[in-house]
Amino acid sequence: MAKTKIVTTDDILIMLCKSVTSVLSTATQNEINYSAMVQKINRTCLKPDIGCFVLFDGGFSGLVVINFTAAAALELYQAYLSNMGIPREELAVSHTSDEVGNVLGELMNQMIGDFISNVGKQLLTPINQNQPKMLTINKEVLLSINTNLDRPQARRVTFTTQRNNIFYLELAMDKTEFIQLHEFEQQEDFDPDDILEGEANKRAAAQTRPDDDDSDSSSLLDELGI
DSSP states (O other): OOOOEEEOHHHHHHHHHHHHHHHHHHHHSSOOEEOSOOEEESOOEEOSSEEEEEEEEESSOEEEEEEEOHHHHHHHHHHHHHHTTOOGGGSOOSTTSHHHHHHHHHHHHHHHHHHHHHHHHHSOOOEEEOOOEEEEOOTTOOEEOOOOOSSEEEEEEEEEOTTOOEEEEEEEEEOOOEEEOSOOOOOOOOOHHHHHHHHHHHHHHHHHHHHHHHHHHHHHHHHHTO
16 A cells, blocks of 8 residues: 555645745845744744744644844845846835835745645645735834634744845745545646746747748759759
């Protein structure tokens, strides 16, 4: 008999961490890493300098919190917009700027979207998210977020940016296990950019093909003596 595959809460946490590093690394073109050690915590909370959270539900429910230090928030914000071609002199220089919070919220929306997509493909379980919420807070404010979880498990993971700035990801979700009953094929990833590039290459090839066809036809007619 084939060995039964079981996916636990910590496996789901790894999926989330990979989505965070993948999205942020692509968006900023900088290296993002997370610690090999994960911390068990009793509850999730928002901490200074910028706290961001999003709830998800469906096949299982949970809460994702990311707490950014001011330095990490500015680095990710500036690297993301610079990678999009926006000049440095036009970027905000304070983490309290609304634009910084909006960009981090957009990035978190992409991270959770990637995570939800992977959960659907790897666990065959649909989950949905709400809109990420951002809050800029000072060092003396601690805001706890309560969620309705039957048997909550909470984890904290430390992330490091390319400039060695720190931010923390916290996940709270129901204690659960997914047990694979039989083999199945995962859906392939479709990158819209790859599709568009492929179509552009096809159009470029089609534009040059008539000349090639005319040349081939002329050579054939010459060989036939026509």
